[in-house]
Amino acid sequence: MRKSKKWMYRLLVVMLLIASCRAVNPVMIYFENDTPSTSYGESWKGHLENGKRMPSYGYNFSGVSYLLLALGRNGVHSAVRDLTVAAYDTLYSLHPEWRYLYGETGWVKGGKFWPHYTHQNGMVIDFMVPVIKKNDSSVVMLPHSIFKRFGYAFEFDSLGETSAYRIDFESMAAHLHFLNTLAPGYHLKIRRIIFAPEFLPYLYQTSYGEEMKKLLFVYNKRWLRHDDHYHTEFQMIE
Numbered sequence: 001m002r003k004s005k006k007w008m009y010r011l012l013v014v015m016l017l018i019a020s021c022r023a024v025n026p027v028m029i030y031f032e033n034d035t036p037s038t039s040y041g042e043s044w045k046g047h048l049e050n051g052k053r054m055p056s057y058g059y060n061f062s063g064v065s066y067l068l069l070a071l072g073r074n075g076v077h078s079a080v081r082d083l084t085v086a087a088y089d090t091l092y093s094l095h096p097e098w099r100y101l102y103g104e105t106g107w108v109k110g111g112k113f114w115p116h117y118t119h120q121n122g123m124v125i126d127f128m129v130p131v132i133k134k135n136d137s138s139v140v141m142l143p144h145s146i147f148k149r150f151g152y153a154f155e156f157d158s159l160g161e162t163s164a165y166r167i168d169f170e171s172m173a174a175h176l177h178f179l180n181t182l183a184p185g186y187h188l189k190i191r192r193i194i195f196a197p198e199f200l201p202y203l204y205q206t207s208y209g210e211e212m213k214k215l216l217f218v219y220n221k222r223w224l225r226h227d228d229h230y231h232t233e234f235q236m237i238e
């Protein structure tokens with residue numbers, strides 16, 4: 001009896017911790033000011049003033065982890081937040097069945113953001129690749145528990161597949177399309193995207209192929225393989 005009580009107590013503590021993690025981000029957002037953000041420096045050496053937290057989730061998107069959100073690893077420039085949410089909303093109005101996940105962004109005040117080299121000035125978001133299940137083509141979110149390193153641990157083959165999942169390049173291209181076309185309305189543009197170069201032909205085959213060819217995809221062999229997320233950097237424009 002005592003043993004089971006102890007077990008129940010532990011379970012309760014874990015559940016409370018998980019529940020409190022969920023509550024942190026909305027509460028922190030509630031207390032944010034409305035002052036637009038200012039980004040300083042570069043993504044690899046910079047900081048952010050009046051940075052904002054990304055919302056935990058919307059109808060068709062969510063962050064990868066309540067723990068990371070509670071820690072405040074979802075800070076961005078206010079314009080980047082507004083653009084990102086607007087792009088998700090537009091996608092939802094056209095393809096309500098599609099689902100999106102975003103990963104790490106940066107600290108609300110910017111600055112060094114281990115283990116990333118960049119993500120320092122509120123202009124970068126790691127978007128996790130949208131996926132479908134191979135067996136029935138159903139839309140799912142990339143598994144993103146702590147044991148899957150929040151989605152960052154996936155290894156996709158050269159076709160963009162794992163044993164169970166396939167990257168939905170059409171859904172990904174549509175996402176980049178709306179980020180790209182809505183960006184000027186927020187005084188932003190996409191500066192560059194880091195993504196596995198072997199997957200670019202699949203993006204170019206989508207209905208947004210011609211537009212994808214005009215986006216700047218960069219990659220360096222010394223970098224971590226970007227097969228499970230597309231690291232997207234924005235830039236302010238006049």
Ligand SMILES: [Zn+2]
Nearest residue numbers: 116125126231
């Ligand atoms: Zn990144």
